[in-house]
Amino acid sequence: MNTTWSRFNITSITLGFAFLYLPIVLLVVFSFNESKLVTVWGGFSTKWYVSLFHNQGLMDAAWVTIRVGLISATVATVLGTMGALALTRYTRFRGRVLFSGMIFAPLVMPDVITGLSLLLLFVAIGMDRGMTTVILAHITFTMCFVAVVVQSRLVSFDRSLEEAAMDLGAPPVKTFFQITLPVILPAIVSGWMLAFTLSLDDLVIASFASGPGATTLPMKIYSQVRLGVTPEINAACTLLIAIVTIGVIIASVANKRREVQRQLDERAAQRG
């Protein structure tokens, strides 16, 4: 195998990464711009971060986003897990094939369609649009992602663990909470995180489902950008990027640690 880096490879990788990260780097750099003009460098400053925290509109939107994210991710995780359990466990109910196909549909459904149909539903049943409707909309579309993540874990779940628990005297409900749930918990947690991030950065569905007084951060940013990009927005986005990056790093470090610990344990076990 040819392991030396050809000029072509280097060029394509550089271009690829530049394409991915240059816009982000620009955004971060300009968030520290002294000048009010976004594209003209006027010296280093953190004043936009200060003014960001005094921008009541942005802060309100951030708070709405966080609340929507926490509530919808939690409810979606409960419902998605239940759906995944039903799909993997009760393999004989009528319409299972249809149901399991339908749970994947929202993953590929264009957001515009999901948003529009939810809007029509809320209008039809006469529901006032606001934070509640945004939460409901987010539960609806993130639930499917949770279900898919949890389902893939359940497929490889060893059913004899549950049989062993019942054999030892634990009724089904106790078996679920003491055995099944703890074992699939990592998948449920990643399902929750996925749902939370999806809710955090959703613009389209939230725009359809929300009403006055319930503006999420992406909606706020988008509407401000239409009036012209301000360095304040750059600062807000930089903060979001920082939060997401830190989250990803913590998660992968924890994962890595667990993996290493596991290998050490297994080696210790081999030695007896």
Added chain:
Amino acid sequence: MKSLGSIRRDFTPWKDPNAKPYIQFDKVTKKFGDFTAVNNLSLTIFEREFFALLGASGCGKSTLLRMLAGFEEPTAGRILLDGQDLRGIPPYRRPVNMMFQSYALFPHMTVENNIAFGLRQEGMPKPDIQKRVAEMLKLVKLEQFAKRKPHQLSGGQRQRVALARSVAKRPKVLLLDEPLGALDKKLREETQFELMDLQQELGLTFVVVTHDQEEAMTMADRIAIMDKGEVMQVATPPEVYEAPTSRFVAHFVGNVNMFEGKIAEQSANTTRITGPSGAQIVVENGGAAARADANIVFAIRPEKIRVSSKKPVDAVNALEGEVYDIAYLGDMTVYHVRLDDGQIVRASALNAARVTEDPLTWNDRAWVSFRPDAGVVLAR
């Protein structure tokens, strides 16, 4: 005193017509869709018995065990435990515990908590649980591993935890599905004896599934040999080996030579058989009742056949042929002799002495001979 095999057994409740059966499968059938995994099977197991289910892969052994544990309901028939019909009783209310083929240890719990799990379910007071867990850990020699998680244990250690967990509740019946399947040969043999000691010590009824005949022979009081969801024979290890009742069982357990033939004459305990080429075999105390002229099979184990270069003077049954193959295995030598009618006979001789008086070699003329009570006549 005469007995089949070399061991005299004192535990024989199945011979006592007044003994109460403990576990009873009564015409049990289990179907998965239109596939019949267990077919109209009846079986009785007695209290404190070490009972083995032996059979090829897929013959329904695990299914039988799972019905007893309550994970599957029979399609037809009844299962009784101590006189009580088990139908409809969920697994968590049956006084039966199972050790799983895959061990099924709870991965998120320490060894200690795995063992304590069943005791907690029955609401045993904490100090008693601690005492019992310590006792169990000592029994399986895992005291220093109490705080480890299952993935920090070797295969053999996991198997011990699974065993400790399943006996911790002192169930009336312990079901073991291929308990030693994942162990290497040496550990397997050690553990077989440990299991037997444990069963004696705790006075439990054991039902063990295995497809290793040596394992079944070593451990069990009685063995049920299964084929395609049916029980072919239930008997003690010596009976299964020395007195199989069908060709399937004779073939399944150990090596065997089979001679096709017809019954020429049958009296009280002597049967005379004629082979296809006219050879005569006399059988004593091994005859299945069959009408004269019926097609039967005469089955005889290799170690009960003598091979010699001259016809033994006192032999009742002697057939002539040619040495076709010899395998020297150290402790014994296996001869393959091609009889004059073309049939190949396998005979094994224990090498009791270092020097052989009458050595044979390939293509020598040779006689195979055996006592009249060395083999059995099988009608099916």
